[in-house]
Amino acid sequence: MTALMRWQIPPQSDLTWWHRDSQTIVYHAQSADTHLLDLVASTGFACFESGPLDLAGLHDSMAQRLEIAADDQLMQYARALITRLERLGLLEAIDG
Numbered sequence: 012m013t014a015l016m017r018w019q020i021p022p023q024s025d026l027t028w029w030h031r032d033s034q035t036i037v038y039h040a041q042s043a044d045t046h047l048l049d050l051v052a053s054t055g056f057a058c059f060e061s062g063p064l065d066l067a068g069l070h071d072s073m074a075q076r077l078e079i080a081a082d083d084q085l086m087q088y089a090r091a092l093i094t095r096l097e098r099l100g101l102l103e104a105i106d107g
Contacts, residue, residue, distance in 0.1 A: 025039070073088075
């Protein structure tokens, strides 16, 4: 993962979201997989709905949406979240 990398929700993704309390269920129609996300993960994933983000952009967006400090712990979480969502096919890396 480099500082210049950006990620997006693949344009062809057909996602259905259900929110309940502090958890979110995301159904990904292309893979027929269902994913359970906690509040922080679902907030991070939702940041990509407005368009591609780099790691710093995700970090800042999550801090703002969650109203928490944009610290090193959140940066580590954002990095791990990108890796996890990319592995699940919910995010893809893009050029530029």
